[in-house]
Every structure is written in structure tokens, then in C-alpha cells.
Amino acid sequence: MMKKRLIACGVCLWTAFCMLEARNEKPAVYKDAKAPTEKRVEDLLLRMTMEEKVLQLSQYVAGRNTNANNIGEEVKNIPAEIGALLYYSTSPRLRNNIQKKAMEESRLGIPVLFGHDVIHGFRTVYPISIAQACSWNPALVEKACAMAAKEARLAGLDWTFSPMIDVARDPRWGRVSEGYGEDPYTNGVFAVASVKGYQGNNLADGEHIAACLKHYIGYGASEAGRDYVYTEISPQTLWDTYMLPYEMGVKAGAATLMSGFHDISGVPASANHYTMREVLKGRWRHDGFVVSDWGSIVQLISQGAAEDLKEASEKAIMAGVDMDMMSRGYDKYLKELVGEGKVPMEIVDDAVRRILRLKFRLGLFENPYIRETTEKERFLQPEDIKIAEKLAEESFVLLKNKEKRLPLAADTKVAVIGPLGKNRWNLLGSWTAHGKDGDVVGIYDGLKLELKDPSQLLYAKGCDFDGKDESGFAEAVATAGKADVILLCLGEKRNWSGENASRASIALPKIQEKLAMELKKTGKPIVLILSNGRPLELCRLEPVCDAIVEIWQPGIAGGKPLAGILTGRINPSGKLPITFPYATGQIPIYYNRRQSARPHQGKYQDLTIEPLYEFGHGLSYTTFEYGDLKASATQLKRGDKLSVEVAVTNTGDRDGAETVHWFITDPYSTITRPVKELKYFEKQTIRAGETRTFRFEVDLLRDLGFIDGDGKRFLEKGTYYVQVKDKKVKLELID
DSSP states (O other), rough: HHHHHHHHHHHHHHHHHHHHHHHHSOOOOOOOSSOOOOOOOOHHHOOHHHHHHHHHHHEEEEEEOOOOGGOOOOSSOOTTTOEEEEEEOOOOHHHHHHHHHHHHHSSOOOOOEEOOSSOOOOOSSSOOOHHHHHTOOOHHHHHHHHHHHHHHHHHOOOOOOOOOOOOOOOOTTTGGGOOOOOOOHHHHHHHHHHHHHHHHHHHGSSSBBOOOEEEETGGOGGGGTTTTTTTTTHHHHHHIIHHHHHHHHHHHHHEEEEESSSTTTEEGGGGGGGIIIIIIIIIIIIOOOOOOOOOTHHHHHHSSSSHHHHHHHHHHHHHTTEESSOOOOOHHHHHHHHHTTSSSSHHHHHHHHHHHHHHHHTTTOOOOOOOOOOOOHHHHOHHHHHHHHHHHHHOOOOEEEEGGOOOTTTTOOEEEEESSSSOOGGGGGGGTTOGGGGGGGOOHHHHHHHHSSSEEEEEOOSSSSSSSOOOTTTHHHHHHTTTSSSEEEOOGGGSSSSTTOSSOOOOOOHHHHHHHHHHTTTOOOEEEEEOOOOOBTTTTTTOOOOOOOOOOOOOOHHHHHHHHHHHHHSSSOOOSSOOOOOSSGOOOOOTTTOOOSOOOOOOSSSSOOSSSTTTTBBBSSSSSSEOOOSSOSSSSSSTTTEEEEEEEEOSSSOOEEEEEEEEOOOOSSSSOOOOOOEEEEEEEEEOOEEEEEEEEOOOOOIIOOOOOOTSSSESEEEEEEETTTTTEEEEOOEE
């Protein structure tokens, strides 16, 4: 018996020895570019030590840190084995030097992943995301994201923390500027467009970068519009409102996601096993990885979810956060947690596997270095500037145009007045990556380029963005007196929106409103130009203005497309993706609210319940007439195909682009539904006098159906309506 035991022991030892030899001596499949990606991943994973794995799951900072929200020192003595870096430089040489250290000084030569916040352009900055949604042109947004990806890749990046697809219904939240508005489907469509633009068809082509859907999930529901705080989201609302954009983005192939800072009904987003492990990696089978937001793992302590960083790291990785961005918890505690049996090795390996997979897909093992080009070769190419200008043009929304004040007559003398008249820096918006104000065409500059006679253009600043200094009012009034029309340029500074930029009131500072009131006394017509990162309270400004143009924060194009709209060279086509409240006190106010128990009561006693400008509002210089909706069938059974059409005629004397929004209404449901839900939209250019047909191909389960608190979609018999503007068609699902 003893002899048999000794033999068995010997066999085990020999087997272990052979396995060790195989691990160390067999050909490195991971270095073979022709081998399948999964085989390369598994081969490399088998060769890695625990220390090497832990560093792959960590992200440090390199380069000059210029972002006010991410203050921190540059990382010194970057480990050669580090998994990823937040890269703040635009220098290909510095990037290549860092990469060389990883490739030549680490044992296995695993390349570093370089990431940065490329939110709406890298150097060629285009309009902020909320403005992009106003274009209702996802194909154009895809082109803009592809342009940003190309600039970023040439500057050394492989990865962007974009798009942000948090459904946002509280404009007090500063980050409303970074998303696509209040509607789930709209956010989903632009998520798909962004992912396609950033990632292209081949991540290894040297011109595209990995996308990152953020902030998973429900960050836009932050209580009272304040950053980093608690959110109360029911399971059904989580699925009905917040999940759809992420599911659409994941199905489009988004390489990564970012977990949020916020607490979701008692379980923080960065420790949420249900959303990350069960839904994202389980149901949706996402094979990319999840990165924490900056420090969101250590912030589990502040949220009361973990006693210390060690416990926070355990909860985060067990929940599904694969990479630690700047909490420094994984590299410090993960090995210890595995040794204690608190984190299974399978969990660590799964996270490492996901990160390695992306690096192989990016082609970093074959091409770890980038070509060292000049800034002139990389940035602000003529074709890229044209994309930025076109997107800005389609993003501008004509909110008001009393008695057709716009476009301006050819001989109109214009007084440009207000803090944004000649300001360039604030037109860039927040999260401008490496944009520079010298690249921006200001509002005054754009008009100067547009108008043939420079004497038609006057200027006075009037006042600053805020404060109490009224000393410039007299000059502004005098300047207005010499003009035919006042172009009043008001709005927000770029840092008044974005991260950590919540505001208790969405009204403009009193000094700006007071300037408008003084100018009104001149009797000259006022065209209000608004540049801002959120919907504004305009109930006092709207009555004193003859026309209002919302340009948001348009990026480098700035005043050039605006000048074209003001003169009539361009016909505005933007429409709102988010409601403009009449007053801050109405918040939250959004189009797809649930039905009221008493529609005739429950109203404010001191304020209207109607918004100033509703979702989808936007004027044109031409007029469009809608025909009746025509359905291919009105009685339906499950599985039937259905299409609904509407004819739209341009009844004006100018060519124009019109966006048709298709809504579904289900009056009675087991789970009560919003009064209407956007399911499809389409934008077409219609020539003067021309009629175009818009068509909605309806998937009964997807479009008429609803979703429960476990994410299961259901379709019930009964009455449904398809609606476009005030036109409806009634449908009956009989089985």
C-alpha cells in the first residue's frame, strides 16, 4: 500500500513538473498574430503571475493632468506591467517611451492601454452631446466620433470614456450636457452611432479607439440633480428608462463600460452584482470589461458600503468591476483577498481575460507604437472641420421666431451685445480634451465673415457672465441705438455644466437678465442667442425677445454656422431632445411621464404645469404639413408585420430638413405606461413644394410591448396608438 502511495505521489509530482515546464517552455501562442484571439488570451493568462494579473487590472495616470475634476499628480515610476493609463498628453513620443518600457522591461511584454476623456472631439472639438442630439442625425454623429477617434489614436490614445448615455430629466444636473437628453430610445440610437464612429469595423486599423458606455447605470437619476449622490430607482424603472441605451450600445459592440459613482436604491453602481454580473455579463454576454469611474471604488467607503479600501476592492471586483481607475485598491489588496479566499481566482482571471482580449483586438501586441507625426498632420484637418461645422449647424434650435424676425434682411445693421459676443473659450463647452479657444470661430467673428459690409456690425459687451457690474450697460444701450436689431448673446460659462456642476436654479444670472431688460427699453428688436450646457429658465427673457436661437456649446465651429442661420443661408433644423421648463420649480418635467390619477387636478397653484418648450420643439424658416397616418393593418396578431406611413409636404418657399418622431401610446396596461413613448425617428430634407413619405416599420413586441421589473418584455392584447405630432392611428391587437 505504501509503495502504491509513493508511486501515486511520484506521478502527481511528475505531472505538476510537466505542467510547469509546459507553461514555461511551450511556444508563446500569444505572440502569434495568426492565432485566434481567444487562444492568445488563454495562453498569455496561463503564463502570468498573480502580481502581473493584479497590475493589468489597475489604471494609473500619465502626462500632464489638466482636468479640474481629476486633480492629481502625474504617476511616477510607472510599473512596466501596468494595465492602463489615463493619458493627458498629446505627445506620441512620450506615449511611445512609456509603451517601450512595458514592452521591453516587463517579463511578458504586455502593452499598456492608453485612455482619455474624448467626449465631443479631441482637438477638433464639435458640439456637446446634448446639442448633437438636437440634430437627430445619428449618421453625422457617427462621422464626428470617427473623426475624434482618428485624432485621438494619432496622438497616442486607444480608448475613450465616451459616450455618456445616462437618461437625464433634471437640468439642474450639470452632466445633462454630456448625454443625449431625456428619452431612453434617443440615447440608445446615439449610443450606437457613437460606438460605430469610435470603433469602426476594425479596432486594429490605427484610426479607431475603444468606446466606453457610461455611467452604468442610472446616474442621470441623481437626487435633485446633484452629482455623486443617491438615486432611488425601482426595478421596473431601471429597465424601462435606464437599461435600454446600454443594451443597444452593448449590442452595437461597445468594448467597455464604466461603473458610476452613484448609489442605486442602496447598492452603489460600482458594487452592483445584479447590473454588472447578472445583466451585463450574464444576460447580455458582454465580453469586454468594466472600468470604475475615477476613485469610485474607494468612494464605496463614503457611501457606507465598505469599511475600508480592502473591503471596497473585494465588493467591486466580485460585483464585476474589472479595472480599478485610481482607487489603488486592486494593486494593493487583490492578491491578499485571493489568498484569504474572499475573491476566487476565477474572478481575477475573468477580469484579466477581458482586458487582454481588448488589447489583442486593438492590435497593440503587433503594433504597440504609433507613428510620431506633427500636430499639423494630426489635428484640425479641413474635412474634420467641415464635419464639426455641419454638426453644429444641425444642432442649433430656433426656439422662437415672432413675426418671422429671422432671417435678417440683407441690409440689416446688427449690434452684437453680451458676454458671449466675442468670447471663444466658453463656446467649447466642458470636457474639451485638447481643444483651444484659438481654434474657435466666435459669434462676432462668424458674422464678420458672413456679412459683406463690416459697417453693418457693431459690438458692446454690456456685462460679464455674472456679478453686479452694470457699468457696461450704457455703452450697450448706445450701441443698440445705432443698430436695426440687437443680437443678444447670453448663456453659461463652459464650467457651469459638466461634472460637479449642479445648479439649484437653471436661470441665467440676474445681471444677464437685467441687461436684456435695459436693451428692451430701446425699442429695437432683440434676437437672443443662447450658449449653454443645459435647458434654461427663460420665463423672464422669452417675452422681451423677438427670436431665440439655442446654439448650446458648439465647439470650434461656433459663430460660423450661426451666421449662416441668421442671414438665411442655412435653414435651421434642430429640435429639442430635452424639455425646457417654464421655471426651475417645475423640475422634473419631461414628455414621457406616467398618467395622473386626476388629470384635471394635482396642478401647481402658483405656476403653469406646461413647459416653455417641449421635447421635439424646433422651428424652421419653412413650413411642413403632415398628412394622415396610414397603417398597413389596424387589426393585428402577435408576430404580424406592421408599417405605418405619413406624407410630409414642404409648404413653404425654402428647402428644409424635417425630423418625424414616431410615438406609441398604450392607454391601458398591466404595468402603467408613459403617456407616449418615442420608438423611432427619421430626418429627411424636403425641397420647397415637395412631399416625402416617412415610414415606421413596427416590431410588435419591441415597439408595442413593455418591460417588467426583471427585464422581461411582454405584449398584451388591446388598443394601441401610433402618433406623429397631432396625428394618430388606432391599432387593435386581437391575439
